Amino acid sequence: MGRVLDLCLVLLSLRAPGVLSLSTHVALIYPQDPVLRMGSNLTASCWVHPDLGVHASSLFWTLNGQQVPSSLYRVLSPSNLSLTLVGLNASRQTSGDNLVCHNHKGHILAGSCLYVGMPPEKPVNLTCWSRNTKDLTCSWAPGGKGETNISTQYKLKYKLRWYGTEKECEDYRHARPYSCSITQDLHLFTPYEIWVVASNQLGRAASDVIILDILDVVTTDPPSGVSVSRVGQLEDQLSVRWEAPPALKDFLFQAKYQIRYRLEDSQDWKVMDDVGNQTSCRLAGLRPGTVYFVQVRCNPVGIYGSRKAGIWSEWSHPTAASTPHSERLMSGSCDSKSSGDSNSTLRRELKQFFGWVRKHAYGCSSMSMKLYDQWRVLMQKSHKTRNQVLQGDKS
Ligand SMILES: *[C@@H]1O[C@H](CO)[C@@H](O)[C@H](O)[C@H]1NC(C)=O
Ligand SMILES: *[C@@H]1O[C@H](CO)[C@@H](O)[C@H](O)[C@H]1NC(C)=O
Numbered sequence: 001m002g003r004v005l006d007l008c009l010v011l012l013s014l015r016a017p018g019v020l021s022l023s024t025h026v027a028l029i030y031p032q033d034p035v036l037r038m039g040s041n042l043t044a045s046c047w048v049h050p051d052l053g054v055h056a057s058s059l060f061w062t063l064n065g066q067q068v069p070s071s072l073y074r075v076l077s078p079s080n081l082s083l084t085l086v087g088l089n090a091s092r093q094t095s096g097d098n099l100v101c102h103n104h105k106g107h108i109l110a111g112s113c114l115y116v117g118m119p120p121e122k123p124v125n126l127t128c129w130s131r132n133t134k135d136l137t138c139s140w141a142p143g144g145k146g147e148t149n150i151s152t153q154y155k156l157k158y159k160l161r162w163y164g165t166e167k168e169c170e171d172y173r174h175a176r177p178y179s180c181s182i183t184q185d186l187h188l189f190t191p192y193e194i195w196v197v198a199s200n201q202l203g204r205a206a207s208d209v210i211i212l213d214i215l216d217v218v219t220t221d222p223p224s225g226v227s228v229s230r231v232g233q234l235e236d237q238l239s240v241r242w243e244a245p246p247a248l249k250d251f252l253f254q255a256k257y258q259i260r261y262r263l264e265d266s267q268d269w270k271v272m273d274d275v276g277n278q279t280s281c282r283l284a285g286l287r288p289g290t291v292y293f294v295q296v297r298c299n300p301v302g303i304y305g306s307r308k309a310g311i312w313s314e315w316s317h318p319t320a321a322s323t324p325h326s327e328r329l330m331s332g333s334c335d336s337k338s339s340g341d342s343n344s345t346l347r348r349e350l351k352q353f354f355g356w357v358r359k360h361a362y363g364c365s366s367m368s369m370k371l372y373d374q375w376r377v378l379m380q381k382s383h384k385t386r387n388q389v390l391q392g393d394k395s
């Protein structure tokens with residue numbers, strides 16, 4: 001059998017030349033290009049022009065290039081052969097399945113596209129956000145399994161509550177499917193009613209209507225100029241700085257930031273979410289001599305007095321920095337085996353203190369950080385002394 005056609009096209013051009021050029025209607029399939037529900041039955045007929053001198057009983061059918069067993073045929077008249085398909089499967093492609101009628105030599109006489117699928121289900125999970133109040137983008141998920149197997153259109157509709165007329169979002173040129181951006185005539189301080197309508201030739205379904213005010217769904221660009229630097233020789237700390245998103249500099253709002261960081265070779269991010277509205281923060285309790293990746297994101301809370309929580313921006317590009325090596329490593333006087341060892345009493349004390357500090361001064365309070373720094377410097381000094389004493393003992 002010929003190869004399966006990838007697309008269901010009008011088949012006139014595929015008709016064998018010469019043999020069947022008597023008339024434009026050498027043969028016809030009825031019904032032409034039907035749209036049917038999955039599981040339904042179809043009786044189609046192939047009628048051949050009597051002038052062709054072809055008897056219906058010599059014809060055969062193919063579906064997507066596969067010959068259909070003749071047990072499903074019925075000769076209705078010398079020029080009319082029918083085919084009955086029971087429990088139709090969904091179309092393999094949204095462009096339809098190829099149902100083709102052939103003469104006994106295999107030449108194509110006529111073709112029809114079968115579109116077999118399901119009506120769309122109610123779209124779900126409609127959510128919207130506004131980037132810097134300059135647009136309103138919504139995304140949703142198709143209902144059910146999302147497979148209708150025939151071409152289905154989604155339209156995002158909206159209107160201003162109270163006095164608006166119904167409009168349709170037009171900008172679907174989005175990287176993600178099932179989303180649309182409204183970019184013109186945006187109204188702040190007026191709630192929108194927004195919903196999605198899915199439709200195909202078997203039916204239509206509308207999502208629930210959501211109501212929102214643009215100022216309640218503002219998100220912004222990730223903070224720019226994120227830099228990560230060492231805090232003197234403090235081996236377990238890094239300082240992170242960033243700038244507020246410039247797109248919102250003329251807005252009245254309270255930025256909220258989050259930082260996350262991870263070890264170079266780990267996928268587990270640690271999140272600091274009590275950074276508040278500062279544009280710098282200290283990470284503490286880090287591993288000495290280790291590369292960290294750091295990202296920051298911004299939530300523009302309370303734009304123009306909105307009381308809703310804003311929407312977090314994307315994370316900034318990761319910025320990397322390493323903590324200084326510990327004194328013991330740097331001194332080079334310990335052998336590598338003992339240098340990585342953290343079993344000494346002192347280490348344990350330090351750990352305990354880190355624990356205490358993190359519990360009581362977690363976050364970016366600069367006051368407690370100062371105390372912490374002082375304590376750390378002190379401890380590092382005594383650590384060094386003790387280490388030297390220990391080494392002295394050893395040698
Ligand atoms: C399809 O045909 C079968 C067998 O002839 C029948 O049992 C079934 O009810 C039909 N289905 C529909 C949807 O008509
Ligand atoms: C062929 O048979 C089908 C099914 O009975 C019928 O609907 C159609 O009108 C017939 N076509 C012709 C041209 O006789």
Ligand SMILES: *[C@@H]1O[C@H](CO)[C@@H](O)[C@H](O)[C@H]1NC(C)=O
Binds near residue numbers: 085086087088089
């Ligand atoms: C539906 O698919 C099954 C399995 O691929 C096949 O056996 C059956 O003949 C198909 N039914 C129709 C009506 O094409």
Ligand SMILES: *[C@@H]1O[C@H](CO)[C@@H](O)[C@H](O)[C@H]1NC(C)=O
Binds near residue numbers: 090093147149
């Ligand atoms: C229906 O469409 C889905 C998604 O395109 C596909 O995965 C599935 O195989 C289709 N069903 C059939 C019977 O081809």
Ligand SMILES: *[C@@H]1O[C@H](CO)[C@@H](O)[C@H](O)[C@H]1NC(C)=O
Binds near residue numbers: 125141142
């Ligand atoms: C819709 O959102 C719910 C809850 O967040 C989630 O469980 C579900 O998988 C989502 N549905 C789709 C189709 O994405």
Ligand SMILES: *[C@@H]1O[C@H](CO)[C@@H](O)[C@H](O)[C@H]1NC(C)=O
Binds near residue numbers: 253255
């Ligand atoms: C940061 O927040 C505090 C109170 O939470 C507020 O007093 C201060 O003005 C805010 N600073 C900025 C730059 O928004």
Ligand SMILES: *[C@@H]1O[C@H](CO)[C@@H](O)[C@H](O)[C@H]1NC(C)=O
Binds near residue numbers: 337338341344
């Ligand atoms: C700590 O490490 C040293 C070697 O660096 C070892 O001799 C000692 O037994 C260790 N102590 C404990 C409690 O594991």
